[in-house]
Amino acid sequence: MRELNLPVTGATVNVLSTAGPEGADGPVFVLVHGIGMSHRYLTRLHGELAQAGEVHSVDLPGFGRSPKPRDGVTIEQYAEYLGELLPMLSPGPVVLVGHSMGAQFVTETAVRHPTLVAHLVLIGAVTDPTRSSVLRQGLDLGRDTLKEPLDGSRIVLADYLRCGPRWYLATLRPMLAYRTDLRLREVLAPTLVIRGKDDPVSRHDWGVHLAAQAPRGRLLELPGRHLVQFSAATATAAAIRAHVHTPPAPIGEHAATGAAAT
Template sequence: MTALLSADVEARGLTGRILWTNGTPPPGAQANGEPVYVLIHGIGVSHRYLARLHAVLAAGSPTYSLDLPGFAGTPKPGRQLSVEDYGAYIAEALKSCGIESYVLVGHSMGVQFAIEAALCEPERVQHLVLMGPVVDSRHKNIGRQSLALFLDGLLRESPSSNWIVVTDYLRCGPRWYLTELPVMMEYPTEKRLANVDVPVLILRGSRDHVAGPEWSLRLSRAVPQGRLVEINGVGHVAQHMRPQAVADAIRSFVSATSRQN
């Protein structure tokens, strides 16, 4: 896997991290006319479980990953952060890096962060890609959500993806994970998504029990330019298991909806 370069990013009194490959222009020097992808991780984890997808996308377009405040060894905030806080951080951090226009790609709770960032800076976000969106209406309490995640890891994921996720959870630590878990559970994903006015791709693994088919289809219909794509044979962390297929789906969607606009 190609090593990523990184830099700390401070915004709104919070510190996170932005990462890019040697082949990608550093923040502030992006090429004009190309889609710029920004990858956003979910609760407890980091850019590492997005690294395979990052590498595939970066081979053709400027691509950046974020490690958000409180996760991936970044400084823990002094208070619980709302999804809106994280969305505002993402929008301001990208602006401070000179990244003016982009496609946001969020996974799991990163879906929620991406929605809020898009609502915060609607003129900068070209498309939204929402992978494995939470919280499925079947799992609207912590017990059901936790069971869905556990069974997905046990039955659907590879040892390598589980290793990344578990070690990232340990680095995050239980205090911050449990601080943000209620925030994730209470966020009205479908209601907030309905306010987004850009093309939206909902992407799920066909065996993902965390983001089920009915829930994902409903989200794709919550916006005028919504589309649902399933990646065959994989679970919640589809971008690690099938990075080329996920990247192909994202590129095809961005290309098709850009022509429509």
């Protein structure tokens, strides 16, 4: 991994990068983890996508190996971190992939920095406002963890312990409050919503709703649960690679929205 310092915010981000196939002019994929997590539970998906293009998996400030930021925790602030980071990883727009709370980070980034995102992918996206209490989220996550692959659950537990309860709770509040569905209405990039068919955290009705909110959205359900990118990495990567062939938003649309967002 390499440590990158963001020049404007001063935050530090650790990034695991893999070059794509030699001689291939493929897409650039950037993978963003969820609450309490790091790049580690994205490594299977990372490896699968590296067969098609360059891949970067990040540890955002406060998670994994990256130190906690000075500016606290908001979804908007994390979108600004990504807005600084993406041009450091790729000269052109990327395929931006977020899991769980990471889906919120990448959605907000696509709204604020539309010229940096060619395609958007949300995996196990949160938070359904009808299930946004701490109790419901805790119960859903507990039910999921009991039936996830053991090696995936071990990574989750280790990362949660590294994150610590205080920082986890600090990030939980903005996660529960953020309206992913409403912000998706402002996204220009073609959006693929992926969920595991048996995911109790990101449920079917919520997935249908999210895909309908994105102007260019669609839903794909794969066998699996909340960690579908881990348990079904090959199928998830195949869906993302297919999604890349969806034509991106016209340059004029990007420019107009970028000016409005600024």
